[in-house]
Amino acid sequence: MDEILNLKSQVCFPIYTLSREIIHQYRPFLDELEITYSQYLVLMVLWEQEPQTVNQIGKKLYLDSGTLTPLLKRLELKKFITRTRKPSDERVVEIGLTENGHELKSKAVLIPQKVAEAMSVSSEELLELKEIVMKILNKTKCS
Amino acid sequence: MDEILNLKSQVCFPIYTLSREIIHQYRPFLDELEITYSQYLVLMVLWEQEPQTVNQIGKKLYLDSGTLTPLLKRLELKKFITRTRKPSDERVVEIGLTENGHELKSKAVLIPQKVAEAMSVSSEELLELKEIVMKILNKTKCS
DNA sequence: CACTATTAGATTGTGCACAATATATATATA
DNA sequence: TATATATATATTGTGCACAATCTAATAGTG
8 A cells, every 4th residue: 555655656646747847847838928837738739720619629628618718718818819709600709810910920939849958858759758748648539 | 839839739739738637536535534635635745744834834745834724724723633832932833634524535545546546647658757757856856 | 389309519627747936844054 | 133045835826627517509209
């Protein structure tokens, strides 16, 4: 019993810690752009394709409207995105990027590299980590 | 630029998603014990050694007092822990387990196994994941 | 057309994380 | 022994996560 319920013998705690540590390492760089990590994720989704509905963004990030609605309102307040109800279906809110929102991408593109350097992680390690994580995630999500 | 700032090409997002997914998988089992995932982590620290100060717990979980103080008060309210100021140094709050808190351990010990099964992750995968995560974490934390 | 079910978001409430600041106690030093 | 410094925890405020509920709009059915 002592061995099982030990922080050191569990996997959940290191994963949880690493996730927080990565976000912590992103913070100083994202601070310069005046966005949070979650807002950065939303913007990444929009930089790939735009406009998208709240629902589409939520599905890609596995976040519900209770998280997204206030977050998107903050991004709108900061003039990075626009929120417009679709005329053909008033239930749907389409999220688009402003000029500012588009411009942010060129500044953000440098960050992942900087974070990897700050954490002194090699690209081999990153790849190995990503593969095993995706393998496990694909069992519960995606597939 | 398109390749770098893509959810699929980043490692941070899968880690963040896996962390949330693990907590999500723990939830139904922890609900039965009426504790949250963060409270479960605190209890694990206490099951290993008891009593411990707020500071000691915070160092092990990398959590600050702004997170721990209200969390510990909730655990106290639920009668799982006790909070006592040390007579010899009134600044220090010592956290101990109640009878209830001790008993919870025998129920909690079964959970990690159940979660691994629910996520259909093999112990080989768990080990591989843990090793690469610890390797990366050791560069920024611990060492 | 009226009625039901479905869908898309919004709202509310709880519980973290974490930065910044405050408070209270203890220790060190002149 | 005053006073400065350090230490331990608490408080406050912001921003997620997420469950549960609500509202408004649309789509399907007889």
